[in-house]
Amino acid sequence: MRVSMSDVARHANVSMSTVSRVINGLEIVKPETRKRVEEAIEQLRYQPSGLARGLMRGRSELIGLVLPDLHGEFYSEIIRGADAEARELGYGLVISSIHKVGEDAPGPAIQHRGLLDGMALMVSELTDGIRRTLSDMPVPFVLLDNDLPGAPHDSVIIDQRHAVRKLMQHVIGNCGARRVIFLGGAESNVDTRARFGACREALEQSGLPLAPEDVYYLDFDYRTAFNLAARVIPSWAGSGAFVFAANDEMAAGVIAAASQAGVRIPDDLGVVGFDDTRIAQLTHPALTTVRVPMALMGAESVRLLCQRLQQRDAKPARVVLQPEVVVRASCGAANK
Amino acid sequence: MRVSMSDVARHANVSMSTVSRVINGLEIVKPETRKRVEEAIEQLRYQPSGLARGLMRGRSELIGLVLPDLHGEFYSEIIRGADAEARELGYGLVISSIHKVGEDAPGPAIQHRGLLDGMALMVSELTDGIRRTLSDMPVPFVLLDNDLPGAPHDSVIIDQRHAVRKLMQHVIGNCGARRVIFLGGAESNVDTRARFGACREALEQSGLPLAPEDVYYLDFDYRTAFNLAARVIPSWAGSGAFVFAANDEMAAGVIAAASQAGVRIPDDLGVVGFDDTRIAQLTHPALTTVRVPMALMGAESVRLLCQRLQQRDAKPARVVLQPEVVVRASCGAANK
DNA sequence: TTGTAGGCGTTATCAT
């Protein structure tokens, strides 16, 4: 910042207060004076310092969005939703991914900046380090896709249990599934856990077994799932067999491997995914999956956060978003 | 911010300067004193105010990344690269999309915050409003995928002309293209212009015509391209006919439409795209395209910007990234 | 090694 408010004031022959009033649109400035000030601002190319203003007002109007990773459509859509909402509400959005988070790296560098009014964050594993970080966050925060008993905070979650149950009901009830093979991400991953738990639950209720050897923990990646499937898919194929992949990427990998191995989807093997990202419409056959409102998750978390910044001590809110089953061809029951 | 440095100072029985020294890691503090201060900080859960610190030091260590849009892998990857580099360099990254930019909306809201040390920005059209905005940016900025004669600034661009020439040479020389159909985004879009210009140039050099009716301006979207192709693809198909879509999305749309219309790719019609996004590997047949180093673009723009913040008056840098042709099956010359 | 004091560029509270 070179030119400051006092320069403008001098140039326009007024006091700093008047300049401040003009800038902040206070209507009690005589039009004539206002004009002089505006001209001075223009001429000097004056740009108010957000730092100074923030310091005075006690807030930066900047919020953070911290995601486990920035790779892929899932996070990208969350960012898009968050950006739109933040813009709407007049906040700036500081994005950051958590690279390594552990006992020693108690959180994203971002937190230490003391420059944010609050943060929305999504963590893929609830380690002790993270819990600790969260429990003494210096600013309000909202948790995305997670819930932490103990620390008071708002959260935006999706009803995974319900969604998975619906999906399993469809697969079992409408498509005749008799055996389900589960493909998860890392075993400690929160989504993996939620989806696996719900899956097992649903199978139990239907009296179907979930054999331990039919549970695989991978990494949410297309290629990893492809490689696995390329190896073992013959042992999966069979009447009533279904793969439930915890995200669309892995489901797509399985479908690709099947096609290469001559296993017909859905005839020899049903495949369903999760998320309804773009790829779900590009597989052959197209993927039956669960639509997660990604952009909405981002938008809601920002909305909740900014709301909280207004009302610091309202009671914690918890927004539950409902995913919805999207039936396509890969489950063999598109028309039922 | 509730608790401030003076609270810590009082609690530790030292002066504010000492607290400040501890926080900033100045080594001239007696270990004993340092320990007392650190304990006080811990106990009080003191968090320095980035606002105050920034005000004093004259910088926020925050940079902006402004993109035309936040939709799709292209921007997402740029963000990912930028985030990694910013973290590396100790800067925070404020993301924003330009929603409507015009004469009246002279730029992203972000610019007005006066809270950023600099910005990296990518604009998809160079309107007068944008030019004006850029020419009196109050902070250093680097332009992504664009170059603006006049205003001094760094820029990161990709050598589209060269890449397109290579691609055309391949298509004409190795695949026997005799007729090229060009699918662009909006006519005013900078990438559309660059790619179209280079395409026409390359064709001219090869003595091939580019019929006006073979030039379409769409919107970079899969669906739009699909719809167009679904209508007119029979008139495209024919020996030596090639579609050059200005991005992979549109190319994929054409391939899908072809498959539906019974037009064989690449036998009846060659298709090539641009970007090498994920979708290029998911089409059937896989797409020949040009690999754009998206994450690198993001990283380089951040690097250049932060470098500039260090050396305000070094001469403008211009980093040129080389895309590379990726030959797959959709051009019919995978093995040549 | 530590403390004192001035100032960074605003906004807000009083006066005038």
Place this chain on the structure above:
DNA sequence: ATGATAACGCCTACAA
């Protein structure tokens, strides 16, 4: 309607 002045929370000479 406008102006003077005290914060805001921190850094940094300079002094001790």
